[in-house]
Amino acid sequence: MGCTGLVGQQFVRLLEDHPYFEVVALTSSSRSAGTAYGEAMAWAVGGDVPGFARELEVIETSPETVLGRSPEIVFSALPAAAAEGIERVLRERGVRVFSNASARRLDADVPILIPEVNPGHLEAARRQAASYGGFIVTNSNCSTSGLVMVLKPLERFGIRDVEVATYQSISGAGRRGLAAMDITGNVIPFIRNEEEKMETESRKILGEAAGASFIPAPFSVGATCCRVGVREGHLMSVSVRFAGPVSVEAVREALASFRGVPQELGLPTAPERPLIVRQEEDRPQPALDAFAGRPERARGMAVSVGRIRARGETVRLVLLVHNTIRGAAGTCLLGAELAVAKNLVN
């Protein structure tokens, strides 16, 4: 659902020749519905429109049209307002929804799943299924996904608070979300709702699943989110205060050796190494590192980390995440792959 935007395009690209999933329908708003997918938009995520999708007629997003195709799962790249209603309707009709939309992320029974970070939260989907038939699993806001991937292996040192300043790319605003005059040769120090999302979602993701809901992680997150004139990749400057002194070596080792359940299970879209620790003094950089991740199917799924510095209890570092892959479609797809592996999707 929502297949013509940048995140929707990434979904389509990642689903080409996917070993688990077969696309039965692509939906969009009424503007593009009725045309072949290959004609429905300007393809903007590299290469060409995948062959399977080129001639597929786009259908209008609605509960009826979607249910008419009897999907086992639905990937949602809808805007929040459009997702608001339809995702819950589909859940009640038994559909498993994997959603990049922010609409339901903070629902008490809906997990924000970053498979390497909180795979156990997927159990909340099982509880939803018991209530509704279907379920909704969300992935986080694009910036948050990079942040929690790096914080997870650092939890062992006792995180007390986190200060983050972002350098976010223009693709994060969607294809038409930002006017050229506003960002060309400029920095915009404001992205609506982004700081609140980072501060809330990261603590939910790193929090504990407790019965029917989630207890936020016991540290504070403060964010300042800025837009820069880069096409792809969100860079972040992160400062973490720990319970006690931590060394650069300990941090580097914790990050470099990090592996998650997706790596153990060998899920198709899982990068071999979820975190790439750069030793150069001036990396990561969006132009060089946005597409980190191997094998080919996992390009853009690894988060790059560099410039690790420690002073007393404080560690500073810089990280980079591909915002529409690891920060959106890729993580959402990886979540669905994990659900298959955990028999939540048959």
Place this chain on the structure above:
Amino acid sequence: MGCTGLVGQQFVRLLEDHPYFEVVALTSSSRSAGTAYGEAMAWAVGGDVPGFARELEVIETSPETVLGRSPEIVFSALPAAAAEGIERVLRERGVRVFSNASARRLDADVPILIPEVNPGHLEAARRQAASYGGFIVTNSNCSTSGLVMVLKPLERFGIRDVEVATYQSISGAGRRGLAAMDITGNVIPFIRNEEEKMETESRKILGEAAGASFIPAPFSVGATCCRVGVREGHLMSVSVRFAGPVSVEAVREALASFRGVPQELGLPTAPERPLIVRQEEDRPQPALDAFAGRPERARGMAVSVGRIRARGETVRLVLLVHNTIRGAAGTCLLGAELAVAKNLVN
């Protein structure tokens, strides 16, 4: 000295029709020496080369050539390595040097003067004059100048620590200091020595003059410095932890009402209001606010502040400083104007 670089050009521009100073010579490296200033470089700071400078023959930078012109004061826009030796030689020959170079900033007897922030530090120049005949007064690193302007009026709330992430423009690297392939469509999360400068200089500036030296201010500063593809203006995300809770209103009022000695004295290059507090949710921005400051002569001398947020003891804000004006030539010139007002230059 060093009149062909971007900072040198700003000096020349600002010295046109200056009420206190008259230019008797312009110096540069041997590459440009011997040519008319108007032909010596590509003028890159707006408008045209000032009439007074156009036909002036550039002389090579050396103690002899400079002393040969018997200047009462010298403005130095030399690179650090070139400044290293010559500035001290000139001081010993009785010259008053106002320098943008970093070479002598951390000398125990040399002040880093931001006239609105630490005018009292100028007394250290008087002590130098007693020892050497002349003196050296420096201004700070470009990013630091914006930071301390904003921290000064917040000292009353009890600063405990400061976390800053910068979005620095390419002009900060000088005219040829950065390759286009490195920064176009990119962010570079490293600027050599910049973080150390911010962390050290800001504490010296906000510290106390104690006899022959300076006691650093008693708070810590942690910085992450990044380059973005903007031509002019350094933006910063700043997070300050205070001794106790502080309100947004109190911070805003402290910033908006801030005036310094240059404003009281009506110095020519002093902006009417040194800090411009923006109320819009998405300001300041380099493309819109880099040249803040009135009157005309003080364009680029005001620091813009916005996005003030408070949570408990922590206040977050975004500031913007024009790096080659307030962050370099303009503050250096303002320091010399203050020295005239204080009878350190006759």
Place this chain on the structure above:
Amino acid sequence: MGCTGLVGQQFVRLLEDHPYFEVVALTSSSRSAGTAYGEAMAWAVGGDVPGFARELEVIETSPETVLGRSPEIVFSALPAAAAEGIERVLRERGVRVFSNASARRLDADVPILIPEVNPGHLEAARRQAASYGGFIVTNSNCSTSGLVMVLKPLERFGIRDVEVATYQSISGAGRRGLAAMDITGNVIPFIRNEEEKMETESRKILGEAAGASFIPAPFSVGATCCRVGVREGHLMSVSVRFAGPVSVEAVREALASFRGVPQELGLPTAPERPLIVRQEEDRPQPALDAFAGRPERARGMAVSVGRIRARGETVRLVLLVHNTIRGAAGTCLLGAELAVAKNLVN
């Protein structure tokens, strides 16, 4: 009319302290109407909103609201569709309309006036006034204005055909007209209707006023219009084939010595020299030359020309025009100043 867009803002900026004109009303679409001008939009043309306009309440654009203010003249920065109807209605009600809109440019009785190039075409306004009471005078498309300024002094060599390729800035698309994802790090080789406008308008402007209409100039113009990621200033590569061989020196001399009626009359917004011939091998450049023109009031009104090369009958050159000043508001205002001088406005 249409005071909140980029061209509208330039009109407001240029009308501050204007010796001929006083602003009695500012209009915009219903979205901004009813608010103070200073709050009605993000000011994006440098400096601050002029004092006279800051508190002025913006009124909605309609014949009634405009006529209610009894203006002697109206400047129109409306989009073409909005201008379509209202400009003619105002003309019939006796108003003199100076319009940047394209709607009426090709009307047989409406001149496209570039005061340095075809001042005689203003007589068509007198004929309109005889028929309607009021009149409409347009200025050309932004790119065309630069082209015809350079072609005019070259007519003496016998122009046979003109080939032009443009490098147009994003401000030409208006404040919201272009998405950041479309142009960042990119070139878009298409601007809707732009090539047709250049090909048609330039021949009308350089053509002859013949009784009630205009005979297009007897040469062909071929244009390819591209958008590049520059904020302000349209650059063009122009190749002109003449009736016979022409030397670089002859072309340079013709361009450098060019003066028009506005210069003779000393109109307020006329640049001392309408064409600035650059001798450097790599000029003009948007970042350095977009605001060419003296005195201060005429910043952006001069067209810069460089890289003049001749080979047989063909001359190649590069020119640069500030698209929202010389290419829009500035030329429109200069046209009104000429009309005052010619007693068409009293």
Place this chain on the structure above:
Amino acid sequence: MGCTGLVGQQFVRLLEDHPYFEVVALTSSSRSAGTAYGEAMAWAVGGDVPGFARELEVIETSPETVLGRSPEIVFSALPAAAAEGIERVLRERGVRVFSNASARRLDADVPILIPEVNPGHLEAARRQAASYGGFIVTNSNCSTSGLVMVLKPLERFGIRDVEVATYQSISGAGRRGLAAMDITGNVIPFIRNEEEKMETESRKILGEAAGASFIPAPFSVGATCCRVGVREGHLMSVSVRFAGPVSVEAVREALASFRGVPQELGLPTAPERPLIVRQEEDRPQPALDAFAGRPERARGMAVSVGRIRARGETVRLVLLVHNTIRGAAGTCLLGAELAVAKNLVN
């Protein structure tokens, strides 16, 4: 030779797992010699340094070091001045040199080979081999390669003259060749020697091999070369005057059906379709089309063409070529593949 620059890196990338060639040595200037290739530079052409090259020690470029490795062929990505001497020395020692350097392109006995365009010119290499033992084959300047690919299938209509304006990317200036302050938010309407190269090389390539030398094609080419702030891909606006009227359909058909010898022979780096004709009104664009070409090994080897317009005898179009692949390393490699197929390399 010259393996650390952008073109050198493209050679290394393209030679990974190449079916014909095995790399026996990588050379560079003394600055990088002696270090492992993976450490010798910042990799800037996507992905990671190929495994085969990572640990390979870079040797200094000199006739002795090169001959010491007994290569059958040598690829040269040297700067012109460095190539000047060594390429001829190597030829005399029996080496077959495929060079991207401009040094020898205009030698009477050296072909500028674009395999799809003038495969017959390779015979000149056979003649050189008879004289010297080895030979030098060059590829053209980066812009020229795109131009001649498009002109070749249009020759049938009788080309009379060609006018071209370029929008060239910053990678064309090499990794350090252009300062960020010069191009950010700017267009530079000058690239040293580029126009002369386009005008001369294109006529040699499209000319006739006549005994020991080449007769330039009998039409004129006029070029204006400009740099824009794009990372990869040179776009060009081209206007061609033919002997008689030509239709858009005829041009489109000629371009779309064009195939060359590399396609017939199925050479490894040959794109299936050398020219991609875009039907959209606003393509090709660097950000979307720079890497045109299939299969994977031929990414960036196809030239994209669009905006075909005809008026009388004149046809206008826009083309895009990847400057360091089709415009440099890729075409040079394709030339070597053709030489293998033609038994010039055994």
